[in-house]
Amino acid sequence: MFRKVFIIIHLRRFFVKRLGISVASASPIVAGDARAPTDLKGLLPEQLRALAIELGGPAYRGDQLFRWIHEQGVCDFEAMSNLPKAFRAALREAGAIVGNLRLLERRDSATGMAAKFLFEATAGQIESVLIVDGDRRTACLSSQVGCALDCKFCATGRMGFRRNLGAGEIVDQLLQLHAAATQRGERVTNVVMMGMGEPLLNYNEVTRALRIIRHADGPTIGGRRITVSTAGYLPGIRQLAADDLNVGLAISLNATTDEVRERLMPINRKWPIAELLTAAREYFDKKGRRVTFEYVLMDGVTDSDEDAHRLAELTREIPSKINIIPYNELGDEGQATGMTFRRPPRRRIDEFLRRLRDNTDHTVTLRESRGGDIGAACGQLYRQQETGRQPATATA
Numbered sequence: 001m002f003r004k005v006f007i008i009i010h011l012r013r014f015f016v017k018r019l020g021i022s023v024a025s026a027s028p029i030v031a032g033d034a035r036a037p038t039d040l041k042g043l044l045p046e047q048l049r050a051l052a053i054e055l056g057g058p059a060y061r062g063d064q065l066f067r068w069i070h071e072q073g074v075c076d077f078e079a080m081s082n083l084p085k086a087f088r089a090a091l092r093e094a095g096a097i098v099g100n101l102r103l104l105e106r107r108d109s110a111t112g113m114a115a116k117f118l119f120e121a122t123a124g125q126i127e128s129v130l131i132v133d134g135d136r137r138t139a140c141l142s143s144q145v146g147c148a149l150d151c152k153f154c155a156t157g158r159m160g161f162r163r164n165l166g167a168g169e170i171v172d173q174l175l176q177l178h179a180a181a182t183q184r185g186e187r188v189t190n191v192v193m194m195g196m197g198e199p200l201l202n203y204n205e206v207t208r209a210l211r212i213i214r215h216a217d218g219p220t221i222g223g224r225r226i227t228v229s230t231a232g233y234l235p236g237i238r239q240l241a242a243d244d245l246n247v248g249l250a251i252s253l254n255a256t257t258d259e260v261r262e263r264l265m266p267i268n269r270k271w272p273i274a275e276l277l278t279a280a281r282e283y284f285d286k287k288g289r290r291v292t293f294e295y296v297l298m299d300g301v302t303d304s305d306e307d308a309h310r311l312a313e314l315t316r317e318i319p320s321k322i323n324i325i326p327y328n329e330l331g332d333e334g335q336a337t338g339m340t341f342r343r344p345p346r347r348r349i350d351e352f353l354r355r356l357r358d359n360t361d362h363t364v365t366l367r368e369s370r371g372g373d374i375g376a377a378c379g380q381l382y383r384q385q386e387t388g389r390q391p392a393t394a395t396a
């Protein structure tokens with residue numbers, strides 16, 4: 001027992017010093033516990049090679065591990081038949097595991113256009129959504145358990161922040177959605193970090209997960225097909241712009257004046273709209289990729305004619321796409337949590353779109369929810385499970 005604890009502590013120091021992985025993320029299962037397991041699903045090939053050497057094996061054992069985990073989807077060391085018995089034993093003794101989130105619930109929308117997955121994670125539950133859109137199969141992944149940013153229209157914001165997910169837990173969401181798609185003869189083609197949590201507040205784990213996701217021996221989803229969505233955490237946007245990870249950026253804008261945005265999204269008090277748009281422009285200048293602006297239409301709050309004109313004006317100088325998302329009402333759940341925003345009537349949505357399109361050269365897309373009947377808005381399925389309520393009628 002003493003020897004085992006010694007080896008685990010030694011390896012945790014190794015993860016922190018040699019691989020640059022935080023103690024918490026090296027042991028995402030029980031952060032801060034010296035005896036907690038280390039999830040190899042969240043390590044890059046070079047990190048697994050370094051681990052293999054540390055355990056007394058040749059470096060290529062790390063590549064074999066990576067392929068078993070990400071190509072074959074194997075989580076049990078005993079099933080990794082080309083690894084020597086002694087090496088498998090060394091992995092176990094070192095406290096290594098290949099994490100596998102437990103699926104608590106899956107809901108498929110009646111239209112077949114979305115499937116929502118609720119997973120058990122330490123300190124709470126997380127959600128992922130598989131979205132069908134033409135030839136695309138997009139996995140919408142969570143980055144945190146809960147969220148600290150407290151956006152007033154968001155069910156996850158009501159949970160508060162519980163903890164950051166480890167890279168392995170983020171990758172595992174994708175692998176499980178990919179397995180579900182494979183059962184239908186399909187594969188996940190796109191990834192959006194737009195589930196529970198603010199991904200740029202969990203920067204290191206999210207970006208390591210995305211490096212694994214785009215790796216040639218892994219899920220192989222290229223950076224062109226990966227998007228990170230932020231509520232407007234500026235230091236994270238600038239860090240991502242400077243990073244060699246070439247992924248798309250989506251900004252959840254949702255208002256055209258600071259007054260309204262501050263009410264909806266408290267983060268706007270720290271980084272108001274003008275600064276956010278400057279950072280968006282810088283992102284385009286550095287990456288050469290159009291930024292996506294997400295704009296949720298809420299009846300009487302963000303859907304006026306003036307909003308449509310201001311939105312066109314604010315985004316005029318930024319090469320971008322604009323997604324208009326009619327609010328996904330929460331029904332009883334919304335009443336219970338004080339979220340009483342409403343989806344605008346169809347005529348108002350059409351008028352907003354017409355005015356916006358008349359005043360901008362950017363591509364404007366109406367994003368209707370493909371999973372309103374399964375509670376496919378951020379954090380809804382989790383809260384329904386927690387409260388035992390049913391989702392509201394399909395909306396956004």
Ligand code: SF4
Nearest residue numbers: 147151154157197231
């Ligand atoms: S909308 Fe996103 S950033 Fe805002 S509270 Fe919800 S999860 Fe957090």
